[in-house]
Structures are given as C-alpha cells and as structure tokens.
Amino acid sequence: MEKLERKAPGGATVAPVSIFIKADKKVYKINLADILYIEALDDYVKVVTTQSNYLVHDTLKSLQEELPADLFMRVHKSYIIAGSKIVFIEGNYVKIGDRDIPIGASYRDDVFARLKI
Numbered sequence: 001m002e003k004l005e006r007k008a009p010g011g012a013t014v015a016p017v018s019i020f021i022k023a024d025k026k027v028y029k030i031n032l033a034d035i036l037y038i039e040a041l042d043d044y045v046k047v048v049t050t051q052s053n054y055l056v057h058d059t060l061k062s063l064q065e066e067l068p069a070d071l072f073m074r075v076h077k078s079y080i081i082a083g084s085k086i087v088f089i090e091g092n093y094v095k096i097g098d099r100d101i102p103i104g105a106s107y108r109d110d111v112f113a114r115l116k117i
C-alpha cells in the first residue's frame with residue numbers, strides 16, 4: 001500500500017486523501033473517505049469500502065501505520081474502523097454500515113477517549 005501525499009503551500013505535508021492497494025493483480029486507488037473498516041484475515045486484510053471489498057496481502061499493523069490516525073482507529077486486534085462511519089456504539093460493539101464490529105477489552109478505553117465518551 002502506498003500513500004498519496006499532497007504538499008501545502010510552504011512545503012508542509014498534508015494528510016493523504018487516498019491510498020493505493022494491491023488486490024486481484026491490480027492496483028486500486030481508494031479514497032480514504034470511502035473506507036468503512038478493515039478486517040484482518042490471517043495473512044490478508046479485507047478493506048471494506050462504500051463501493052466494494054478488497055482482499056490485500058498485508059498486515060493490519062502495516063496498514064494502520066499508513067492511515068491517518070485522526071481518521072482511523074484500532075478497535076480490536078482484528079479491526080480498524082473509520083471514526084466518521086460509526087452509526088452507534090452498543091455495549092462492546094460499534095455499528096459500521098450494517099456490520100457490528102467488536103471493541104476489544106484492551107482497546108475500549110482508547111476508543112472511548114478518542115470519541116470523548
């Protein structure tokens with residue numbers, strides 16, 4: 001996965017608006033605003049967007065390092081979510097689209113602190 005960075009006037013780096021991922025022997029440009037969540041699946045990760053799903057040979061940790069921390073958060077050892085796509089939180093689950101994603105016990109305090117709950 002590669003970041004597409006922009007430069008602001010004066011040379012400061014601006015957060016990327018899209019990323020490139022390799023899936024199905026193709027390289028896809030994915031807008032960060034379209035990502036709902038990312039799920040770890042053994043040696044792969046499934047990137048779920050508003051339009052499609054992509055199976056990428058990568059690790060969740062590596063993908064997390066490429067994503068802007070102010071837009072995405074790790075909520076479980078197997079999930080990263082887009083904070084702006086949260087529908088609601090109930091108990092130890094967060095609703096993203098039509099999917100209930102678990103909030104891991106070790107991530108719960110950080111998730112709630114970031115959401116100011």
